[in-house]
Amino acid sequence: AVHITRSDGLAAGASASALIRQRALVESLGGSYHSLVGDDVPTALTEFAHAENATQLVLGTSRRGRTERFLTGRGTGETIVGLSEDIDVHMVTHERAGGGRLLPSRRQTLPTSRLIAGPVLGLVLPLVLTFLLDHTRGSLNLTSEALLYLLVVVGVACVGGVVSALVASVTASLLLNYWFIPPVGEFTIAEPNNILALVVFAVVAGTVAAAVDRSLRLSRRAARATAEAETLSSLAGSIVRGDQAVPALLERTRETFGMDSVELVDDPVVGDASVVQVPVGGGARLVLRGRPLPSSDRRVLAAFAAHVTVAVERARLAEAAAEIEPVKAADRMRTALLAAVSHDLRTPLAAGWAAIESLRASDVEFSEEDRNELLATADESMARLNRLVENLLDMSRLQAGALKLDLRATHLMEVLPAALDGLPADTPDVDVLSLEQAPAVLADPPLLERVVANLLSNAARHTPPGRHVLLTASAFDDRVEIRVVDRGPGIPAADRENAFVPFQRLGDTDNTTGVGLGLALSRGLAEAMGGTLTPEDTPGGGLTMTLSLPAALPVPV
Structure with missing residues (x-):
């Protein structure tokens, strides 16, 4: 959609609010809205159409009556038809066809x-x-x-x-x-x-x-004052709402005053008579190139400059806030991490330390069975501590974008034994179904092992005594879906995304129950490998975690 104004400043006779509604309508329909400046409307429109390689023009029929057309000659539509050359021109009627008047120019008091x-x-x-x-x-x-x-x-x-x-x-x-x-x-x-x-x-x-x-x-x-007031009111509203960025305001200024270009510069421009300069604060200047402005337009330009000043200051504050926010987020992350790992670090250290100190004691004789039990406790504590440190390191690499991947065709049976060996001794039984028939996935084997182990550990933690954890896989389109099914209490739909928040386990009221990195790390690793991790309800009760990864080879039909 194209709106053409005269080159003598603000569009006299045109309602600024109506133009705003037109722009919003065009953009809501997926179109683009352009404001051009030119004393000769047919020439300006046809030149723009040729520049845009347009093939069709749609115009409204003339609003002038027969007498007016007889006295003033050909109208805009007829002139455009003569200038259009290879562009098709379509004329459409409207309720004001043949009964209106030409819009007067600002430089004359009569049409x-x-x-x-x-x-x-x-x-x-x-x-x-x-x-x-x-x-x-x-x-x-x-x-x-x-x-x-x-x-x-x-x-x-x-x-x-x-x-x-x-x-x-x-x-x-x-x-x-x-x-x-x-x-x-x-x-x-x-x-x-x-x-x-x-x-x-x-x-x-x-x-x-x-x-x-x-x-x-x-x-x-009075009409000009009304137009100025409506224009400035729309500008003020856009600034208050914060939906006008600095480039949009500069383009609006260029269109309103009919300039060739408008830009913000730090140093004044000298030696160019066609340049209009207005200070906008902070040492910057609003530079308009195209034509000299009359005094009546300079008053409105000063108001535009004030709006640009507000927009520039808003952008600077937003930029400063954006720079501060990562620092605050990092501080919050460190605080949460220190609070969360305090318990998980102390527990395996204390258990392992106690077992080793007992074995070193010279005043106590342990039986072979007791000695083996203490050694198993120390070994389990060190393994738990190692898993915690690995999770923390992987999470830090994910957040820093420094995780290195070695994606290759990986069969699920390659990573399953190591994933099962890493589970605690009291883990419920895991039933494995259909993994041999599932196609290989494109993944990093150590990372896939970590994801499967974390999902199995999370499912085992919520599986009631006497029930098993189910691990199954199947092909779906060009992906492979791995499901870890438990029969625990499940997670309400509204709280499922909270389960993937780092350093907080679902349902925790403090950070003393553990670091809560399993699901957060699993989703991060899955997405790094091009996959997804989504929770679903288990039929009959429980939770199913579905890990979807791209298949390494085309899946047979």
Whole structure:
């Protein structure tokens, strides 16, 4: 959609709110909205269409009436058809077709049609009135005849302004003098009263014309003030809502004032008469290139500059906040990490330390069975501590984007034994189904092992006594889905995403129950390998974690 304004500043006569609604409508339909500047609307539109390689133009039919079209010649649509060359032009009708008026230019107080029609009427109407009065000569006195001429002059003044009134006044005065003031047939005045009548006639005509012209000028000023207020109001609203970035404001400024370019610079531009500069604070300047601006537009430009200043300051604050936020997030992460790992670090260290200290004690004799139990406790504690450290390191690498991957075709049976060996001794039995028939996946084997082990450990922790954990896999399209099924209490749908938050286990009210990295790390590793990890309800109760990874080879149908 294209809107064209005159090159004399703000679009006089165009409603800023209506243009905003048009822009919103076009953009909501997936289109683009452009504001062009040019005194010759057909030329500006066709040049833009050729530049955009347009193949079709859709225009509304003329709003002018028949008389107006006869007096002013071809309209915008007909001119565009002549200039379009190989571009198809479609004319569509509307409710105001053939009944409207041209929008006036800011540099004139009257439309072009009235400026043309006024002088024409100033010549024609006095002649028509003279013809009528001549055929009714003797029925009216000189005073009545002069009043009729005055009425015609006033009407012409209302139509065409001061110039038309002057033309009509001169024409009516000459006709009245020649045809009706003695001596008739000569341009002379014999009686002083007739001289006074002609003077009053000219004064009244000029006064009425001046009043009409002043009224039109005030009306134009009021319309311009309204347009300025609506434009500035829309700008202020956009700044308050924060939906206008600095580039958008600069483009809006360029369109409004009809400039070739608008930019923000730090140093003043010198030696270019076509450049308009306005300070916007912080040492920056708003530089407009294209044409000199009149004083009336500079007042509005100052308001635009104030809005740009606010937008620039908002952008600077947002940038500063963006720089501070990662620091705050890192601090929060470190705090949560220290609070969370305090228990998980102390527990295996304390258990392992106690077992080793007992074995080293010289005043106690342990049986072979007790010695083996203490060694198993120490070994399990060290393994638990090792898993914790590995999880923390992997999580830090994921968050820093420094995790290195070695993706290759990996069969699930390659990683399953190591994943099962890493589970605690009290883990419920794991039933494995259909893993041999599942296609190989594209994954990093050590990382896939970690993900499967974490999922099995999480499922075992929530599986009630006497129930088993189920591990199964199947092909789906070009991916392989690995499911870890438990029969525990499950997770409500509203809380499922909270289960993947690091350093917090679902349902925890503090950080003393563990570090809670299993699911968060598993999802992070899965996504790093191009997969997904999603929780689902287990039919009959429980939770199913579905790990989806790309298949290494095309899956047979």
